[in-house]
Amino acid sequence: MDNTAAGIERFYREEFGRILATLIRLLGDFDLAEDAAQDAFASAVEQWPRDGLPENPRAWIIGVARHKAIDRLRRQARFNDRREELIRMAETGGDDAETDGAGTLPDERLRLIFTCCHPALADDARVALSLRTLCGLTTEEIARAFLTAPATMAQRLVRAKRKIRAARIPYEVPSPELIAERLDAVMAVIYLVFNEGYAASSGERLLRTDLCAEAIRLARILVALMPAETEPRGLLAMMLLHDARRDARIDERGEIVLLEEQDRKSWDHAQIAEGLAHSEAAIGADAHGPYAIQSAIAAVHSRAERADATDWRAIANLYARLVAIRPSPVIELNRAVAIAMADGPAAGLGLIDAIAASGDLRDYYLMWSARADLLRRLGRWSEAAESYRAALARVGSAPERRFLRRRLEEMSAKIKPS
Secondary structure, rough: OOOOHHHHHHHHHHHHHHHHHHHHHHHHOOHHHHHHHHHHHHHHHHHHHHHHHOOOHHHHHHHHHHHHHHHHHHHHHOOOOOOOHHHHHHHOOOOOHHHOOHHHHHHHHHHHHHHHHOOOOHHHHHHHHHHHHHHHOOOOHHHHHHOOOOHHHHHHHHHHHHHHEEEEEEEOOOOOHHHHHHHHHHHHHHHHHHHHHHHOOOOOOOOOOHHHHHHHHHHHHHHHHOOOOOOOHHHHHHHHHHHHHHHOOOOOOOOOOOOOHOOOOOOOOOHHHHHHHHHHHHHOOOOHHHHHHOOOOOOOOHOOOOOOHOOHHHHHHHHHHHHHHHHOOOHHHHHHHHHHHHHOOOHHHHHHHHHHOOOOOOOOHHHHHHHHHHHOOOHHHHHHHHHHHHHHHOEEHHHHHHHHHHHHHHHHHHHHOO
């Protein structure tokens, strides 16, 4: 990495989750760890451009954050109440293995996920808190993922952290007999981490390959921890198959390349082979597992040598199975798109209009962009332009905004003046 402001920002985005996970373990307090991490990064922004990079930037941040935490506790007049904890922090803070976490604790972030996914916490709070601490996502980004207001999400995060502190929920991967009760929430977190990397909800980049790689790494650990469970294999397969297309999803200018236009020769075929093997094992063992079904959908795309050879009817049927076991308006939307590809845009448009009328996805830009695309295919330029505008008003990432703007310009050019 470099020591410019841009380099430090990249380091922050890529390493914040790992650093925060370590600090939470060391300090035992989510808020204190997050505040201390932010203070340490602020110091890095001030010192690194002037003094140069430390030999181990991550260990430097953790060490500074630990001292910042002690300073905060002193200022808050809580030093006497937590003297023993602070002594422990001072003693463990100098251990390179403890602060760096590179070799002795390869599943540090998995511990954090299991802590956040304790059954004492509400379902949505588990996932939201994991995304905040694991990925460093902002409250606004998490709220967008949950299709809710930022103020509402902020309250959920505060309540979740208070609950962990009050209930003294341990920071650990639970014993095997207790893992199962948290498995669904843990897999949901890993999946959302991957989604944020695969299609970033905000910022200049469509892809955050660090998050995709971390989600796949965590899924591999989960599969190793629970070899008898099939759904972790389905989750791993799905992510491997999607991630195998990453190099074809953007062009040399960083612009979006649609699936139907991608150069399939540039897909990672070794990774596809691994993903297909996991998918076949997962769907063979549990044909009703939601992640196994989603991996089967990704497998249909991966097996198609050309876009026009994709078996969209099979994909639509798989989405129908998924809706039956895990009803969701987003899954209904994906099914509608698959039906449109199999039976024509008019068939899918009616389904999407029904979803839009329900209001469930009114703030979900992908519903508006999918509707706009079907209207475009039907030659209904004015209506397509209206839906593209609705999508533009809701989209977060710059590459997707540019893509939608280009589509809107195409529609505007086709609309005849009255």
